[in-house]
Amino acid sequence: MKFGVLSDIHIDINERKLAPGQSYDSLLAEYLYHNEIDVLLLAGDISSDYRESLAFLDKMKNHRVSKILFVPGNHDYWSIRNKETDTNKINLLFNEREESLVANPFIVNDTYAVVGNPGWYDYGFASNKYTEEEFEAKKLRVGGWNDRLYVHWGKSDRDVSREMLAQIEKDMEKVADKRVVLMTHVVTHPQFIVPLPHRVYDYYNAFLGSRSYMTLYDKYPITKSVMGHVHFRKTLVEDAITYYCACLGNGRHWYTDDPVSELAYTIETFTL
Incomplete structure (x- = not known):
């Protein structure tokens, strides 16, 4: 079975890169078809509005090309236009989808x-020169982490991170006899954050991933790990585990102005 790996399409941000008549669902479906990909692992951040992300999943289903396995990213929980303020409700909508892997290993x-599982950040990859209260504020000097405006869990980030880790472990137990491909949105390995010290990412690394999730690699037979979120395009092999971060990312950082080329540069594949 041939798998494709992709994350952080950001179809709304990258809409300006499309030619007349193009759409990201059609371009992606065409790529999957021509490359004979059976399953696409889509690691979150389709768009910055949950309804647009849900609609994209519907469109991909209607193309009837590859099976889509999906976990939402932090941007998928946003609701700027729809003004939804209950992130738990949005999360339930995603978890009810047939594409969802949460509580439903494939x-x-x-x-x-x-x-x-989408996973959530636990501040563990940041410098310890900041306090938990400073991380919870999600605002540093003139900048800020926009989840503070658009994500409303009603609990602390660390509590959300712990709950999602607990769900991952439950799902691992369901497939205890298997080797595992793990997919999260947040990063779970320090090689996928910005190296410290850094005058900005001493702080902002707090929101890129969860150090606590690193324990999963010691406890379970994970052979491949898929991540997104950081807009890197990077593959790492370490201790017999292959880590994939295949983010299309923001178009202003692309190598070209062509979304077809960028999708081809970004998507990684493997066969099981």
Whole structure:
């Protein structure tokens, strides 16, 4: 079975890169078809509005090309236009989708399964020169982390991170006899954050991933790990685990102005 890996499409931000008549769902479906990809692992941040992200999943389903396995990213929880202020409600909408991996591991074959969860940040990758209260504020000098405006869990980030980690572990137990492909939106390895010290990311690394999730690699037979969020395009092999971060990212950082080329540069594949 051939898998594709992609994250952070940001179809709303990158809309200006499209030619007349193009759409990201059609371009992606065409790529999946021509490259004979059976399953696409889509690691979050389709757009910055949950309804637009849900609509994109519907469009991909209607193309009837590849099976989509999805976990939402932090931007997918946003609701700027719709003014939804209950992120838990939005999360439930995503978890009810047939594409969702949360509490629903995908059995690949007798050997492999895919376990997925958006994950959430626990501040663990940031410098310890800041306090938890400063991280919770999500605002540093003139800048800020915009989840403070658009994500409303009703609990602390660390509590959300712990709850999502607990769900991952429950799902790991469901496939205890399998080797695992793990997919999260947030990063779970320090090689995918900005190296410290750094005058800005000493603070902002707090929101890129969860250091506590690193324990998963010691406890479970994870052979591949898919991440997104950071807009890197990077693959790392370490201790017999292959880590993928295949983010299309913001168009202003692309190598070209062509979304077809950028999708081709970004998507990683593997076979199980």
